[in-house]
Every structure is written in C-alpha cells, then in structure tokens.
Amino acid sequence: MPASPSTARVINDRLALRLLQQEGPLTAGQLKQFTGLSRPTVADLVERLTAAGLVAVVGESGEQRRGPNARLYGIVADRAHLAALDVRTEGVSVLVADLLGGVLAEASVPIGGDTGTGPAVEQAVALVESAAKEAGAAPLHTVGIGAPGLIDPATGELRDSSGLPEWHRRLVTALHERLPARVIVENETNLAALAEQREGAARDRDTFVLLWLGHGTGAAVVLDGALRRGASGGTGEIGFLPVPGTRTLPSATDCEGGFHSLAGSGAIAQLAGEYGLFTGDTGGEPQAAVLVRRAVEAVTRSEAAAVAPAAEAVRATAAGAGRPASDLRPEEARRFLDALADRLAIGAASLAAILDPGCVVLGGEVGQAGQDVLAARVEARLARMSPLVTEVRAGVLGGGAVLRGALLTARDGAQDEIFAPPAR
Known part of the structure; x- marks a missing residue:
C-alpha cells in the first residue's frame, strides 16, 4: 500500500535532515x-524545512557554472542547545553544544568524598547552569548524563x-526540577561504547564488546548494532565476575x-x-593509566633503540628527563604489561566465550x-585460551568517551524530537 x-x-523531510546532518550543507x-527524489519534490521539502526553521541558506556551492552559484542549505545548529555530563564519584564534567554537536563550552568541578549530598x-547543577550561560545556550533542550551504576531499563x-x-x-532529580530540559541518563560504559562505535575504535563493527578500564571496570555489549542492557540494566557488570x-x-x-x-x-x-x-x-588521571602509559613508552623506546640505537638513545634521554629511573626500565615494564595482559585476558575471554563478539x-x-x-x-592470550577468533x-x-557518548545521546534525542513531524 503506497504511503x-x-x-x-x-x-522525505526526515531523510533530507539526516543527510544534512551526516554530509553537512548540501545544494538542492x-x-x-542523494535522495533520488524529483526536483519539484526536493524544492518543496526545502521550502517546508526552511519555513519550519530547521534549515537555512548557509552559503553557496562555489561550483563553476553559468549563472549564480547554487545555494547551500544546512541545519540551523542553534535551533536547540544540549548539555552532556560525565558524573564520576570524584566530580562532574560538562560540555554544552549546539544541535549538530558543535561544542560551545566545557567545564568540570571536583566533588570530594566528604562533600554532603x-x-x-548544588555544585553539579550550578556547573551545568554556568556552562550553558557562558555558551549563550539557555534554555537547554536536552541533557545527556553518563553515570556509573545500573540504569533501570523500564x-x-x-x-x-x-x-x-x-x-x-539526587542530581538527576535536581536537573529535572531546575532545568526546562529533557534529561536522559545512561550507564557510563554504555555511552563509551556508543562513542567508540560512532567516532572511535569500533567504527567498522556492529558487534563488539567494550571492556572499560578506568578507576573501575565494566563492559558494554553491542550486538548487531544494538546496545544490550539486560533484564535489570546490568549487562556488563563485569567487576562482579x-x-x-x-x-x-x-x-x-x-x-x-x-x-x-584484578583490573x-x-x-x-x-x-x-x-x-x-x-x-x-x-593530575586527576587514574594512577593506573599513568603507569601503563609509562610502561608502554619504556617498551616502545627499547624496541626502537634495538633498531636505531644511536638516534634513539638521544630521544630516550630527552623523553626520560625528570622521570624516576624505576619507570623507565624496559624489562620490568615489559613484565608488568605481560602480567596485566594475563589479568585482562581473563575478563575478555569470559566475554568472548559467552558472546563471541569477534572484537x-x-x-x-x-x-x-x-x-x-x-x-x-591481550589478543595473543585470547588466541591461546579460546578457539573463537577475537580481535582486541x-x-x-x-x-x-563517556562525555562524548552523552553528547551523542543528547543530540540523537533532541533531533528525534525536533525533526519529528508536527502533531496533527
């Protein structure tokens, strides 16, 4: 039955808006x-979207052709403003962006363990309000929040x-009360997986597992392009494994x-x-991350020095200035990374055995x-532990990734609402 x-x-309108989001400004x-629609149909939809304030002329194509250059149409980015929050046990980070995800302001505030509820x-809400004011983005349309813990799927x-x-x-409730905005909450690891899939290491994968290694541990499961949360929202609580x-x-x-x-x-x-x-x-970075980075640097320098000893010796001396000698011994750094990989492979192998994500x-x-x-x-150890081929x-x-994922979630939610057809 035809529509x-x-x-x-x-x-047609939704298709055009998604294309403008993905490709940037386009001519008629x-x-x-891109759409395969007729010229009159495209002209009509451009007129509708312009009248609705969703699309505007943002420039000219610059093509060499007779007559005037074709006008470029783009989404009106300041039609709505968004905020993204990364809520950690030790503080909050926030960024404010336009409808297309362009960042307008960023801020953070530490919150000590002895701070009352x-x-x-109040510190966290005030941070959001001040960042929005600085960006000239009040009122906010949608706020995306990444937090540790379980999100009730219902x-x-x-x-x-x-x-x-x-x-x-309490912060989620306070944001609902203080801001005239839609508030979306998601587990931090799930948001990190979304960001890595859209913009990071998993851009070519529709099935993968993200093993989160920060202050704590967690996992996010993406199967056939869909994030899996589980019956109680607890999929990926690998810290309890x-x-x-x-x-x-x-x-x-x-x-x-x-x-x-272990991890x-x-x-x-x-x-x-x-x-x-x-x-x-x-400097606020997880101590484990600093140690792992220094171990990787020591191993990398050692391997490079084996190829070009003279030149690398000069670089290693410069790079190691001011660092404890204990951080720079390549053999100990190598053994540490091997021992860490042994630990991580236990968690990764458990996930691979159940889910077979391939990545x-x-x-x-x-x-x-x-x-x-x-x-x-870690990949080498998985290959020895399991017959399932798993890339790491x-x-x-x-x-x-958490803050970026929160922004992507807020943007998707806002666009779904703003790009929706008006109620009849």
Missing part, C-alpha cells in the same frame, strides 16, 4: 542526487547502587574478589609496584594508555 502524501512528506541538486548536587532512572554517592541519584587470582568471592553489595580486584585502577597500580613502577601526582575494545583511560602494545598482548583493539577516546 499517503502527508506520510511521504514526513519521510545534491539533495536530489545537598552541596554536591524507567530510564539511575538505580540505587551500593557504593555510589547518594548525590548521583568471579575470577581466579583473588582471595575471596564478590557479593551482591561488593565487587571485591571479582574482576574489579581496577587500584589493583593495576599495586601490580605495577610489584615490578618497580611507581608514580606521584597524576573487544579496551576502553577507558587504561585501555587508551595501553595502546596497541597492551591490546596485542585499544580504545582511542579514553575517559573522554
């Missing part, structure tokens, strides 16, 4: 080429998870004794210490710091 004229118009002729919530609300600050849940090499078993309220005890930031820092790698102030992305600050040096080690990749967005 009615009104339905066809809606379909280019829209005709009310003051912590309500979309952050559940009361043991070990997380009370202000996390019972594993060998720990002294106890995890409980319903504490992941101590689970995979977190959390504190566990990795302790492992590094066993191999003589230490670090001081990390595991080592995400978060630690995964990014490990680069291909750590990823290759280093995440490229690091800890920033």
